[in-house]
Amino acid sequence: xxxxxxxxxxxxxxxxxxxxxxxxxxxxxxxxxxxxxxxxxxxxxxxxxxxxxxxxxxxxxxxxxxxxxxxxxxxxxxxxxxxxxxxxxxxxxxxxxxxxxxxxxxxxxxxxxxxxxxxxxxxxxxxxxxxxxxxxxxxxxxxxxxxxxxxxxxxxxxxxxxxxxxxxxxxxxxxxxxxxxxxxxxxxxxxxxxxxxxxxxxxxxxxxxxxxxxxxxxxxxxxxxxxxxxxxxxxxxxxxxxxxxxxxxxxxxxxxxxxxxxxxxxxxxxxx
Amino acid sequence: xxxxxxxxxxxxxxxxxxxxxxxxxxxxxxxxxxxxxxxxxxxxxxxxxxxxxxxxxxxxxxxxxxxxxxxxxxxxxxxxxxxxxxxxxxxxxxxxxxxxxxxxxxxxxxxxxxxxxxxxxxxxxxxxxxxxxxxxxxxxxxxxxxxxxxxxxxxxxxxxxxxxxxxxxxxxxxxxxxxxxxxxxxxxxxxxxxxxxxxxxxxxxxxxxxxxxxxxxxxxxxxxxxxxxxxxxxxxxxxxxxxxxxxxxxxxxxxxxxxxxxxxxxxxxxxxxxxxxxxxxxxxxxxxxxxxxxxxxxxxxxxx
Numbered sequence: 001x002x003x004x005x006x007x008x009x010x011x012x013x014x015x016x017x018x019x020x021x022x023x024x025x026x027x028x029x030x031x032x033x034x035x036x037x038x039x040x041x042x043x044x045x046x047x048x049x050x051x052x053x054x055x056x057x058x059x060x061x062x063x064x065x066x067x068x069x070x071x072x073x074x075x076x077x078x079x080x081x082x083x084x085x086x087x088x089x090x091x092x093x094x095x096x097x098x099x100x101x102x103x104x105x106x107x108x109x110x111x112x113x114x115x116x117x118x119x120x121x122x123x124x125x126x127x128x129x130x131x132x133x134x135x136x137x138x139x140x141x142x143x144x145x146x147x148x149x150x151x152x153x154x155x156x157x158x159x160x161x162x163x164x165x166x167x168x169x170x171x172x173x174x175x176x177x178x179x180x181x182x183x184x185x186x187x188x189x190x191x192x193x194x195x196x197x198x199x200x201x202x203x204x205x206x207x208x209x210x211x212x213x214x215x216x217x218x219x220x221x222x223x224x225x226x227x228x229x230x231x232x233x234x235x236x237x238x239x240x241x242x243x244x245x246x247x248x249x250x251x252x253x254x255x256x257x258x259x260x261x262x263x264x265x266x267x268x269x270x271x272x
Numbered sequence: 273x274x275x276x277x278x279x280x281x282x283x284x285x286x287x288x289x290x291x292x293x294x295x296x297x298x299x300x301x302x303x304x305x306x307x308x309x310x311x312x313x314x315x316x317x318x319x320x321x322x323x324x325x326x327x328x329x330x331x332x333x334x335x336x337x338x339x340x341x342x343x344x345x346x347x348x349x350x351x352x353x354x355x356x357x358x359x360x361x362x363x364x365x366x367x368x369x370x371x372x373x374x375x376x377x378x379x380x381x382x383x384x385x386x387x388x389x390x391x392x393x394x395x396x397x398x399x400x401x402x403x404x405x406x407x408x409x410x411x412x413x414x415x416x417x418x419x420x421x422x423x424x425x426x427x428x429x430x431x432x433x434x435x436x437x438x439x440x441x442x443x444x445x446x447x448x449x450x451x452x453x454x455x456x457x458x459x460x461x462x463x464x465x466x467x468x469x470x471x472x473x474x475x476x477x478x479x480x481x482x483x484x485x486x487x488x489x490x491x492x493x494x495x496x497x498x499x500x501x502x503x504x505x506x507x508x509x510x511x512x513x514x515x516x517x518x519x520x521x522x523x524x525x526x527x528x529x530x531x532x533x534x535x536x537x538x539x540x541x542x543x544x545x546x547x548x549x550x551x552x553x554x555x556x557x558x559x560x561x562x563x564x565x566x567x568x569x570x571x572x573x574x575x576x
Contacts, residue, residue, distance in 0.1 A: 003377055003378065003379070003380040004378050004379075004380075007377050010370075010374060011363055011366070011374065014365065014366055014370075016365060091363075094362070095358065095359065095361030096361045096362055096363055098323075098328055098361070099355075099356075099357075099360075099361060099362070100378060101327070101328055101345065101346070102326045102327070102350060102353070102355040102357065103346075103350055103351070103375070103378065103379045104346055104347060104348045104349075104350045104351045104379055105346050105378060106345065107345055107346060109346070267330070269323070269328070269329040269330060270323070270328040270329065271328075
């Protein structure tokens with residue numbers, strides 16, 4: 001199992017698309033930082049999208065928070081969908097899947113190794129986003145405690161701790177996207193199809209969540225509690241009960257999607 | 273041990289969802305050290321049969337056995353089988369050599385124990401083995417695919433159209449290679465639509481058409497089973513009409529300037545006599561016992 005995982009990791013690390021995806025996660029905060037430095041925003045607090053850029057100019061630590069906030073809304077979702085949606089479908093697309101499965105390798109083992117390697121990349125992506133923001137913010141604005149009349153006072157260690165929790169929460173909240181992309185990847189020979197399906201799931205969930213008249217149904221949507229982590233910074237408090245709800249809510253989605261993927265791939269005829 | 277069955281298809285059947293029976297109750301056995309050719313027109317079910325034999329496709333009914341073990345996806349016995357199904361495929365962004373290493377190591381093998389020298393000798397890629405596979409021609413990929421199948425010194429080789437994309441010289445090398453590994457005791461099952469190639473390499477033939485097994489046997493058994501003749505006459509159209517109604521003739525088709533005639537009971541002498549008595553002038557008559565004729569005769573007999 002370890003050998004299979006190791007070979008999958010080599011394949012992932014040697015793929016140009018891995019570097020393009022991770023590179024985008026580095027590049028966009030860089031552009032954001034340059035923009036903030038050259039054109040500092042005025043204090044406006046209509047929402048997190050206004051508050052974080054302004055606070056980032058007060059302490060570079062908040063550039064990590066801003067990077068997580070902006071990238072997790074779409075680009076990080078796409079990147080994680082790419083890592084998971086590409087896992088099986090790209091091998092099928094090349095015709096290489098049959099070369100792997102004519103070896104004494106059970107399909108369950110292959111799926112486990114593929115999911116593990118995609119998960120490692122997902123973790124790397126989820127670490128890169130805030131870490132890159134912190135580094136860029138430190139260079140551009142320095143690391144200071146947050147002490148402005150516009151937000152609760154927060155120490156450096158508090159911000160760093162909250163950012164670590166927030167990053168973990170964002171990654172965990174996106175596990176249904178990863179699981180759905182992986183499930184779709186077992187069903188198609190077209191990687192783009194699996195990726196779009198997973199991003200589509202996320203978008204549909206977000207759109208439905210915006211329809212107030214859906215009432216309590218919205219609270220069952222996988223993205224309903226997605227932004228709950230922002231409370232860590234808005235209130236300067238610890239993890240909230242909404243975060244706990246959000247963390248629990250994604251479990252059944254993830255389990256069901258993965259179970260369908262495993263069941264499907266176990267029965268699938270390898271024709272490509 | 274000569275007659276030891278190494279590959280066995282036991283009533284393999286595959287029906288796809290649309291109700292199409294791609295393979296229908298196919299039974300055959302391949303003895304140790306044989307080179308068995310799986311023949312059939314496009315859509316005969318050859319590739320689906322090979323896929324079922326190595327666990328890529330689940331049979332609707334029936335089973336396959338290799339080296340006495342019933343094959344399931346990921347069966348341990350597959351470590352003793354080298355396989356190349358359809359065109360050889362690799363991770364295109366990785367060099368050829370790294371593709372071989374990852375293929376080998378994925379099943380827990382130590383690459384130092386792989387028969388790399390022989391594999392690279394077969395691939396004949398020289399320094400290109402360090403280049404990314406996406407820069408390879410189809411022939412280079414195909415050679416690398418055969419090399420990959422032989423990495424583990426397999427006891428059984430299952431190859432689907434192994435000479436696809438190869439030039440005539442490379443095809444000859446592959447034929448020689450198959451003969452060599454067969455002499456070493458490796459059992460080979462290959463599908464091909466190149467009948468001349470199969471005739472040169474295979475000592476056992478399995479003929480399929482529309483998912484069903486038509487005939488098994490040695491090349492000589494098959495060619496003798498279907499006698500045929502080639503005739504050139506002064507009026508091809510009239511001769512065709514006449515021969516189609518002649519007892520002992522099972523098939524007539526135009527071939528070049530003459531006619532290929534499948535015989536079942538009629539002799540060539542009878543054929544010539546009948547044509548002459550019918551007022552036709554016969555220029556040429558030759559006996560034809562090549563595999564191609566036998567194969568086409570079998571398919572025609574099956575469709576009529």
